[in-house]
Amino acid sequence: MAKQQRQNRLAKNTKGEIMLEQQDSIDDSLLPSAIELEKLKEIDPTIIQWIKERAEIEQNARIEFNKKQTDISEYHIHKTHNFNSTALVFSFILFLVILGLSAFFVIKELPVTGTIFGGTAIITAIIFFLKATTKSKN
DSSP states (O other): OOEEEEEEEEEEOTTSOEEEEEEEEEEOOSSOOHHHHHHHHHHOTTHHHHHHHHHHHHHHHHHHHHHHHHHHHHHHHHHHHHHHHHHHHHHHHHHHHHHHHHHHHHHTTOHHHHHHHHHHHHHHHHHHHHHHHHHHHO
16 A cells, blocks of 8 residues: 655755755555554455455565566676676687787787787787776776
């Protein structure tokens, strides 16, 4: 028996601008209040048992919904973790291949080409590392 209440008020923010604040509160109780239960019992004496059964069914449905929601969230986190781990492994392999290619060019007496490949790989790795550490601090 959800009861909703809305409250509006004007407030000033730190810049002195006037803004409207809205506060919504929802009483999402499964059972009506005691006064309402007494009134309902006067109408039908068996309604209290019916309301209790319905409240139990509703509570079980909420628990099941929350369990499914948690399972979906855990699945998503697991998949994201697997994707990130795979991307990390492939990027490391690509980094090693580029450095190997750079070493190959240097051995074949193409030092400018080897330096460009190696320098690009190292600079790119540093940039991604700095981006990752900056993102983790925020």
